[in-house]
Each structure stands twice: as C-alpha cells, then as structure tokens.
Amino acid sequence: MRDVCYKTTAVLCGKNISVDGNIVRVFETGAGDELVKLFFDPERLDYSSDAIKVGAYTVGATPDGRLRVCRADGKTVVEEYDGDATVYAEEKDFSLASLEGHKKENVRCEYRTQINIKLADVDCVYGLGDKAAGVDRRGYEYVQWNTDDPSQHNENYKSLYKSINFVLVSGKGGFYGIFYPDTHKCTFNIGAYKADLMFIGSECGRLDYYIILGETPRDVVREYTRLVGRPALVRLKMLGNQQSRWSYGSQDEVEKIADGYAENGLPLDYIHLDIDYMDGYRVYTVDKTRFPDLRMLSEKLEKRGVELVAIIDPGVKSDDGYAVYRDLSNMNGLAVRNGEVYHNAVWPGDSVYPDYFDREVARYVTETTANFMRDYKIGGIWCDMNEPASFNGPLPDDVMCGEYCHDRWHNLYGEYMARATAAAFELEGKRPYVITRACFGTSAPFTTVWNGDNQSLWAHLKASLPQIATMGVCGFPIDGVDIGGFGGDCTKELLIRWIEANIFSPLLRNHSSMHTRSQEPFAFDGETTEIYGKFLRLRYDLAPYLYDLAHSAHECGEPIIRPMFYSYPDDEACRRISDQIMIGEYLTLAPITDQGCECRAVYFPRGEWIGWKGINADVKTRSKGYAAVPMQLECSGLYYRADAVIPMYSGLRNLSEKPSELIVFLGGKAGRCISYEDDGKSVAGGRNVYSMSFDGKIFRLSTVVRGYDSDYKTLTVVCDDKRISVPFDYERRIKVL
Numbered sequence: 123m124r125d126v127c128y129k130t131t132a133v134l135c136g137k138n139i140s141v142d143g144n145i146v147r148v149f150e151t152g153a154g155d156e157l158v159k160l161f162f163d164p165e166r167l168d169y170s171s172d173a174i175k176v177g178a179y180t181v182g183a184t185p186d187g188r189l190r191v192c193r194a195d196g197k198t199v200v201e202e203y204d205g206d207a208t209v210y211a212e213e214k215d216f217s218l219a220s221l222e223g224h225k226k227e228n229v230r231c232e233y234r235t236q237i238n239i240k241l242a243d244v245d246c247v248y249g250l251g252d253k254a255a256g257v258d259r260r261g262y263e264y265v266q267w268n269t270d271d272p273s274q275h276n277e278n279y280k281s282l283y284k285s286i287n288f289v290l291v292s293g294k295g296g297f298y299g300i301f302y303p304d305t306h307k308c309t310f311n312i313g314a315y316k317a318d319l320m321f322i323g324s325e326c327g328r329l330d331y332y333i334i335l336g337e338t339p340r341d342v343v344r345e346y347t348r349l350v351g352r353p354a355l356v357r358l359k360m361l362g363n364q365q366s367r368w369s370y371g372s373q374d375e376v377e378k379i380a381d382g383y384a385e386n387g388l389p390l391d392y393i394h395l396d397i398d399y400m401d402g403y404r405v406y407t408v409d410k411t412r413f414p415d416l417r418m419l420s421e422k423l424e425k426r427g428v429e430l431v432a433i434i435d436p437g438v439k440s441d442d443g444y445a446v447y448r449d450l451s452n453m454n455g456l457a458v459r460n461g462e463v464y465h466n467a468v469w470p471g472d473s474v475y476p477d478y479f480d481r482e483v484a485r486y487v488t489e490t491t492a493n494f495m496r497d498y499k500i501g502g503i504w505c506d507m508n509e510p511a512s513f514n515g516p517l518p519d520d521v522m523c524g525e526y527c528h529d530r531w532h533n534l535y536g537e538y539m540a541r542a543t544a545a546a547f548e549l550e551g552k553r554p555y556v557i558t559r560a561c562f563g564t565s566a567p568f569t570t571v572w573n574g575d576n577q578s579l580w581a582h583l584k585a586s587l588p589q590i591a592t593m594g595v596c597g598f599p600i601d602g603v604d605i606g607g608f609g610g611d612c613t614k615e616l617l618i619r620w621i622e623a624n625i626f627s628p629l630l631r632n633h634s635s636m637h638t639r640s641q642e643p644f645a646f647d648g649e650t651t652e653i654y655g656k657f658l659r660l661r662y663d664l665a666p667y668l669y670d671l672a673h674s675a676h677e678c679g680e681p682i683i684r685p686m687f688y689s690y691p692d693d694e695a696c697r698r699i700s701d702q703i704m705i706g707e708y709l710t711l712a713p714i715t716d717q718g719c720e721c722r723a724v725y726f727p728r729g730e731w732i733g734w735k736g737i738n739a740d741v742k743t744r745s746k747g748y749a750a751v752p753m754q755l756e757c758s759g760l761y762y763r764a765d766a767v768i769p770m771y772s773g774l775r776n777l778s779e780k781p782s783e784l785i786v787f788l789g790g791k792a793g794r795c796i797s798y799e800d801d802g803k804s805v806a807g808g809r810n811v812y813s814m815s816f817d818g819k820i821f822r823l824s825t826v827v828r829g830y831d832s833d834y835k836t837l838t839v840v841c842d843d844k845r846i847s848v849p850f851d852y853e854r855r856i857k858v859l
C-alpha cells in the first residue's frame with residue numbers, strides 16, 4: 123500500500139480526517155496498522171475546522187453531528203447512518219435446527235469498530251472481490267476472512283479465498299468508494315440487516331477507513347488503486363492459453379498434453395504442474411520417478427513455445443531430512459504458538475508454516491524460488507493453499523508470525539507469500555508470473571489471482587463473469603476461474619459455453635480436479651475441439667488489444683474486463699447487469715450461461731454495435747436497448763462498437779512468437795486507440811507507444827514514444843470487407859474509404 127501524502131488534517135465529528143487528492147481518510151487517534159504501513163502524522167491535526175474542501179467536494183458534519191461529504195451544489199454523496207445501527211448478538215435457540223444439520227447464517231455481535239453508512243433506495247454497492255454473486259452486493263452480508271472451502275460456492279457464501287475490503291457505491295448523489303484497510307476479520311453488511319444501512323464491523327480492528335470520491339466509477343477506481351498500489355505489468359505470454367489438471371502425474375503425461383494441443387492445432391502457452399510433481403509434497407522438490415528430468419522437459423516444451431508453471435504451497439513438511447524445513451527451523455522462520463513451532467496438516471501431512479512477514483524468511487523464499495525456477499526452467503509460480511489452509515482445524519488466534527497474532531496476519535498471509543515469490547522474478551529482471559489464491563486488498567502490485575475451487579456447474583459458469591469483472595474493479599485486472607470448473611465432471615456443452623464466456627478472461631486456464639473426467643478441449647469430441655479452437659484463435663488474434671488494456675491497468679488501475687455499469691455509469695439499465703461484460707471500451711460479450719439455451723437478451727448501451735463475424739450469428743448493427751439474439755452452440759454474443767480501433771495479430775500458436783504483422787480492425791466509424799509494443803517480458807526494456815486513429819476515411823498510425831525496434835514488418839487495416847496491407851512504418855497514413 124502506498125504512502126499517500128495528506129495535505130489537510132482536521133477533526134470532524136470526533137474523528138480525525140486527512141485528505142489527499144480525492145481520498146479522505148477517517149480514523150481514530152492511534153490507528154494505523156504497521157503491516158499495511160499507513161502514514162499518519164498526529165502533529166498536523168487541526169482541531170478547529172468544521173469542514174474540509176476535497177476537490178469539488180466538502181467533508182463536513184450534518185446538524186446532528188454525522189460525517190457527511192457533499193458536492194459544491196450541496197448534494198450529499200456519502201453520509202453516516204442516521205438511525206439506530208446497533209447490532210446485537212442473536213439470542214434465539216438454534217439447537218433444534220442444528221439437529222438437522224443447519225448452520226447459523228447470521229452471527230451478529232458487538233463490534234469494537236462499526237462504520238455505518240446510509241444507503242438510499244436506488245444505491246447499488248459493488249466490489250468485495252471474489253464473492254460468488256452478481257455485481258450488486260446489496261442485500262448480502264460478507265465476512266472478510268480468507269477461507270479455503272471447496273464446497274459449492276454460491277451467493278450465500280460469506281467468506282471465500284480473498285479479503286478485498288473495498289466497496290464502490292453507485293449512490294444517489296454520485297459514486298464513491300470505501301476501503302477498510304484493517305486486516306482482522308471484519309463484516310461488510312450491505313443492507314442485509316437494515317435496508318438503508320451499510321456497515322463494516324470489526325471485532326478488534328480500529329476505526330480507520332478511506333472514502334474515495336470521483337465523478338465516475340473509473341475516477342474512483344483510479345484513486346483507489348493509487349492508494350493500494352497498481353498491478354505490475356503482466357508479461358504478454360501470460361495472456362496466452364494455459365492448461366492444468368490436478369495432476370499431470372508424469373513427464374510423459376505433460377508432453378502428451380502439449381502434443382494434444384499441437385495435433386489439434388490449438389494455441390497454448392503454459393502447462394501447470396500441480397502438487398504431484400513434488401517429492402512427497404515437499405515444496406521446491408521434484409519426484410524423480412515421475413519427473414526424471416524436469417529440466418529437459420521444460421527445454422523441450424520451450425522449443426514449442428510452451429512453459430511450465432509449478433504450484434507451491436505454504437505448508438512445509440515437518441521432516442528433519444528435508445532441507446527447506448531444516449533451513450526455516452534454523453532461522454526461527456516458522457509460525458509459533460506458546461513459544462513452540464506450530465504444527466497443522468496440509469498435503470504433506472504434519473506441516474509447519476513459514477513466517478513470510480520476516481525479512482530473512484522472505485529472502486530465503488525468494489532465493490529458493492529463484493534457484494528452483496533456474497534449475498528446472500520453470501516459467502511461473504502458482505501460490506496455492508495460502509489462506510492458509512489447514513486440515514487439522516483452523517489456526518488458533520495466538521499462532522504468531524513475529525509479534526503478530528494470527529487474527530491479524532491471516533488475511534495478509536497470501537499476499538506476503540506472493541510478494542516473496544514475485545521478488546524471485548525481480549532478481550532475474552523479469553516481469554513476475556505469480557498467481558495466488560488468497561490475497562488482501564493491497565496485493566495487486568505483487569501478484570495476479572485466480573478464484574479457487576469452483577465446480578463444473580452452470581451456476582459457477584454464470585458467476586464467473588461478475589467475479590472476474592468485480593476483481594477488475596477491485597484493482598485485480600488479471601484474474602480467472604478454472605475453465606470447465608474444477609470439481610465435478612464437465613459436460614461437452616458446459617465446456618463449450620464456458621470457453622465462450624471466459625474467452626477474454628485475462629487469466630485463461632482450463633483446470634480440473636483429480637477423480638473428474640479429463641477436461642482438455644480435445645478430451646470430448648471433434649465438435650468440442652473445433653469450437654474451443656475457434657474461440658482460442660479469437661483470443662490470440664485479440665491478444666494485442668488485451669495487452670494494451672493490461673498496460674492501462676498497470677498505469678491507471680483500469681480493469682480489463684469491466685462490468686457494464688463501469689463503462690456506462692449514467693445508463694440505469696447497466697447498473698445491475700451481471701451476465702454481460704465489457705472488454706475495454708470497444709467490445710461487449712453476452713454469452714450463454716444456461717444449459718440448452720440458444721437465444722438470449724443482449725443489452726446494447728448507447729452507440730452502434732455490430733456482431734463479430736464468425737463468432738456471432740447476429741451481424742446486424744444494433745443500437746440502444748435490449749434485443750433477443752440467437753446463439754447456437756458455436757456462437758456467442760460478441761459485439762464491437764462502430765468506432766472501434768482494435769489492434770490484432772493473426773494465426774499465432776503461442777505468444778512467444780513474434781508477430782511480424784500488426785492488423786488494425788476498424789469498426790467503420792471514426793475512432794482512436796493507443797497501442798503498445800515491447801518485448802513482452804522484461805521490466806526495464808524499452809517500448810513503443812502508437813497512436814492510431816480513423817476519421818471515417820483515412821487511418822493514421824503515429825509513434826508517440828519510440829524506445830523499441832519494432833518487430834512489425836507489415837501493417838494491415840481491416841474495415842468491413844476491405845483489407846489493405848502496407849509495409850510497417852512508425853508513421854503511416856492509409857486511405858481506407
């Protein structure tokens with residue numbers, strides 16, 4: 123989390139207020155969590171103010187002493203709740219219901235800290251990360267406590283793997299965000315207790331939160347990501363197709379998967395090694411019987427443009443004969459309880475947990491990861507089980523990492539594991555390839571994410587769209603779910619609809635659990651391979667468009683996949699759409715997510731929208747409003763805006779290939795875009811920034827930043843049925859119509 127520089131500090135309604143840009147920090151004296159490193163200078167407090175200007179807003183008090191943020195015209199944007207917000211423990215006897223196995227849904231308590239915000243009838247509340255529900259969180263309660271629970275996640279799940287304590291409110295008086303940086307367990311009740319009350323309750327956390335103001339969701343997300351840190355620039359290859367399974371159990375099996383892709387003409391960039399590559403689940407080791415020469419396998423695959431990603435878990439096998447265990451024990455680098463190393467169980471059985479918060483341990487993990495990747499030529503690390511998972515019951519609160527109790531470090535554990543891992547890539551001057559399952563709101567600069575153990579269910583396919591789009595709004599643009607579903611057997615129809623719906627998911631990985639049917643695209647029938655392949659090719663063709671969006675995510679925190687409200691905040695109809703997404707501003711995708719369904723309603727925001735040929739049966743130009751669109755099994759609802767200017771590639775088998783042709787797809791109407799070219803992997807390498815525009819007749823490309831020797835030899839412009847190719851140059855003008 124960044125140290126923002128507070129320009130004004132004052133006391134209002136008994137709370138300390140600091141302001142930076144459009145961010146208002148509200149806190150009690152003494153608040154500040156060293157783990158999250160917040161900036162606070164008590165000397166600068168001004169006790170005499172009764173209002174503070176924040177850009178176009180004023181932070182002040184209502185006549186009855188509640189904190190309120192208003193616009194210049196006096197309209198309220200955010201205000202504290204004005205009713206009775208006390209939430210008491212429920213007394214009702216639950217024993218009868220528990221006999222039948224029911225679990226208590228609402229565990230109410232008295233919170234040490236309770237932040238109470240008033241909601242108007244029309245308000246929608248977005249955010250809170252990976253929760254398995256629609257985009258609007260109103261009416262639900264969530265408990266932020268990173269949890270490994272592989273059963274069927276649905277909208278009733280209060281806790282999943284991540285704790286992203288950020289809500290973005292589309293309020294009656296405008297947009298605003300609230301971020302609560304406390305790492306303890308906390309509850310976000312979004313009008314579930316009382317319809318007009320949103321409260322954040324923490325049993326031991328302090329009052330310390332941020333109000334983030336902005337005219338649009340984009341403004342709020344930009345400010346929020348400035349506060350928590352923006353994602354590292356992703357390597358281009360990471361946007362390629364990835365195949366995984368728990369587990370490909372031998373060297374031969376992994377090669378067969380690569381062969382399967384090649385034989386079927388399907389592009390592929392990564393294969394994942396799940397836990398069975400390890401020797402007895404000891405992290406950073408390799409089972410030499412199953413993988414006698416892992417380095418050779420990596421080298422062979424690399425020649426085909428495919429890299430390996432290896433899973434690493436935090437649980438370290440308690441075994442004196444195992445170097446990692448010995449090293450961590452010798453440096454006192456393990457979590458302890460009552461002065462003794464704390465043991466629980468994970469995959470290797472009796473296991474201990476590294477204290478990633480300790481600098482020496484973090485350095486050790488970084489070096490061990492770097493050596494492991496170097497020895498076996500591993501391209502990426504997948505950090506799993508880092509909530510942390512524990513098979514012998516939950517970790518007690520007094521398990522210590524250094525001076526911090528478990529109840530305080532729990533939600534940050536995944537982040538710190540990922541940070542130590544990402545630093546191994548820095549050592550090599552490479553952009554990181556790290557995916558994590560658990561994380562906190564501040565984790566995006568260090569890691570990308572995936573959403574854990576979903577299932578092969580239509581409901582989970584449906585949930586994937588709002589999940590990925592919401593993670594984007596929460597500052598995690600590179601996210602994905604297990605395509606086809608992790609648990610359970612996937613059907614042909616479900617897999618096809620899944621790849622259609624998730625084809626622009628920034629992290630594109632098909633993964634499945636042991637004891638389920640094989641789920642690779644060619645494990646079904648010819649038709650499945652063909653349709654899956656058609657969509658993969660579309661993904662690879664559009665890789666430069668996604669890469670440009672990844673640059674903008676890195677620079678300004680913009681999501682790649684966006685909920686409809688994000689792009690069209692003033693369009694009422696978009697406010698609660700969960701089954702349709704935007705990919706940047708030029709594409710919208712409305713896929714089928716129901717079994718047997720071959721037609722669906724698609725919403726067209728303002729502007730002209732045209733169906734993508736070969737993907738969408740409907741190629742009519744559509745304008746504002748809903749339309750019912752047929753989508754047979756091989757079709758999905760992909761539309762481009764008429765003013766689209768979209769950079770594309772053609773025919774790549776993987777993203778290590780250097781394309782020599784830059785194709786620019788024009789929607790037909792005047793439009794523009796900024797596009798990037800670099801080596802796709804290094805941190806310090808130079809780049810070119812191209813500005814491309816079309817005025818309805820002439821297409822122009824000019825180079826705004828030139829720091830990289832372009833690999834492009836040909837520039838092709840495609841508009842309707844026209845296709846014009848010219849030799850590539852840094853300044854180009856092409857007469858199209």
Ligand code: GLC
Pocket residue numbers: 272367368396397433506507559574575608633634635
């Ligand atoms: C966890 C992960 C899953 C992985 C499995 C075995 O359940 O979420 O993706 O395959 O562990 O490592």
